[in-house]
Amino acid sequence: MNECHYDKRMDFFYNRSNAATADEWSGTSLVIVLCFGTFFCLFIFLSNSLVIAAVVKNKKFHFPFYYLLANLAAADFFAGIAYVFLMFNTGPVSKTLTVNRWFLRQGLLDTSLTASLANLLVIAVERHLSVVRMRVHSNLTKKRVTFFILLIWAIAIFMGAVPTLGWNCLCDISTCSSLAPIYSRSYLIFWTVSNLGVFFIMVVVYIRIYMYVQRKTNVLSPHTSGSISRRRTPMKLMKTVMAVLGAFVVCWTPGLVVLLLDGLNCTHCEVQNVKRWFLLLALLNSVMNPIIYSFKDDEMSSTMRRMICCSFEDRNQERRSSRIPSTVFNRSTDSSSQYFENGIGQGIITSKENA
Template sequence: MQAVVRCLHCGRATQEVCVSSGSHAGAAVQFSESESIWTCPTEGEVKKAIMDVGGLVPGNVCDYSHNVSFYYEHVGKDISKNWSIRDFVIVGLGLPICLVMVLSNVMVVVAIWINQRFHFPIYYLLANMAAADLFAGLAYTNLMLNTGPWTSRLTKKQWFIRNALVDISLTASVANLLAVAVERHQTIFTVQLHNKMTNRRVVLLIVCIWVVAVVMGMVPSMGWNCQCQLDDCSIIAPLYSRRYLIFWVSANLLTFFFMVAVYARIFVYVRRKSRRMSSHTSFPVGQSETVVNLMKTISIVLGVFVVCWTPGLMTLLLDGIMGKDSNATAYEKYCLILAECNSLVNPIIYSYRDVEMRRTFKSILCCLCRWSGVHQGETSPTQVHTSQPESPQGDEVFEIDMEDKEAMSSQQLIKTRR
């Protein structure tokens, strides 16, 4: 502490650093052996000495001059200097998966938009969930293009944006699932097939979901990070504060538990009342089956979401609580791949569980194939010569193997949209 006393005779900036450093400065700052001959250290020298012994730059004095590599080295996380086989495998498999993820979720959004049977609040929220999965595909693509040896080239701003995109996609999905849970609870317990919520309220709810997601994703870049407290740095995300990770993961896990409780209550209620509702004149058997099937679909989506994201969240929670002792970097990549698969699986669930959604997907693909054929025909003289003018009954060109005639409504609607 004698060094701290000596600092009091130095400049004001150095005094503030020394006094707030406490024992760290006393142990780190070196002076001349003779008390009568010594020089005041500069503010930068004091901070460097503190950093050299693993101390903190204390108080409100933060050092923002370090690059991304510094924080990785501080927590002991390696950045690949050269491309390894593992890096090639991750990027080589990740990018095609991201492409399929984006295209499949675009199909879900388009299907809900063009099919009037899906123009209800619950399907608007499912479309928003598909939009969140689409956003996740773009976020993972950006992550793949800025990983491995490319990480060291990132500025801190670019690094925060890269991680914020993934955080935003997860928060949007969680918030959207929560909105679906509340909507289903209100609808089922008022014995309705679809909620009477107005389109304006649905749009407002969707906007609120994305505002919350963006704010939560930008919190670390706005100040809740470890640039001023190096011992609080995460080993998975080295610029993130471990306290922030604990908060963020805890909020998501609590939301998970709440949604599971809500869906369990709804499912038990529907199973118990299904016979009574089916015999009710205002709630036919068809609607009762529709409610049950829709609830099963949403429950599967929620279950897959929990299975895919819980390992990653628990890994982040261990990192936040234990830090380097958690050894979280050993399995973070596997958790990331599992989380990435969630956004790819949802469109498969929709097409498998919902017959109308599957028919709409087929209609979209049929129209794309027809459009591609017409486009090729414009460049092929033979096809132009053999092509026939469109007849008034041109709907027949849309015909594919359908399960029943109801599929034609989706095809005619697509043609009308075009």
């Protein structure tokens, strides 16, 4: 019977996995990663909060597509939280973590990835429904959209908790991976293959939808009444989705391939040397999405600009009001000043009447 090691700290598993690079994170590379990570996380929080606020504020965005887009922004915001937690629990600190804390660290990352991936899949379904009916937006009700959003997060939380629930190597150390010292290699293979498979399926689906929309638009545009901008709206939305999906695949695929190689026990692949940089690349995805929204969607861009300008105007008004000297007046002073103003007003009226 195999012995379980739930009470061990992570240094026990890192030493067995020969993950010597954990000590190297105390050097210049750790400082660079933390600096870039901090900047990216701050941008993630601010930009994705702005996207969510824009969808809530602008009534033109009260449609299923934009609700799901806001949920994708929420997934990116959650990814920022996961990266902040990772930054405070990485480097030399990694070896001092308990098993449960390390599971929490990795579970947050897995949950954010699954939430983004599941959200893109639901957006693909929504786009397919709208394209088949040749509409800008599908006729999904708010209840169904809410159900899909809750389902996305339920699946994401479950997938993030799977290793904690038992699919790990705590009771069979010989099956532990190198990059994730308490993850079973079989789980890494399952997780990466399933994600890469969903990547491939979504790319094929979106390419087919894009080609279908383009073909229908070219055929029907000479015979369809309405403004040109209205006919181009479905294509603009599809370009936005394709850009988001493309950025997601580019940023996450290298890291997933590295995890797959580790799961396959590739001892000559030197996966330890590239893991931190691929992690930053994955973090970059949550930074790119709000930029894509603002550049690809004119209405989203204008809404975000108005919100930013309004916030700056409010701050300027507060600063101007704070510059006015504030003195405490008693009642006599207030009444005298009011009498003075009323007297001036009456004097002006009297002079006009006499004239």
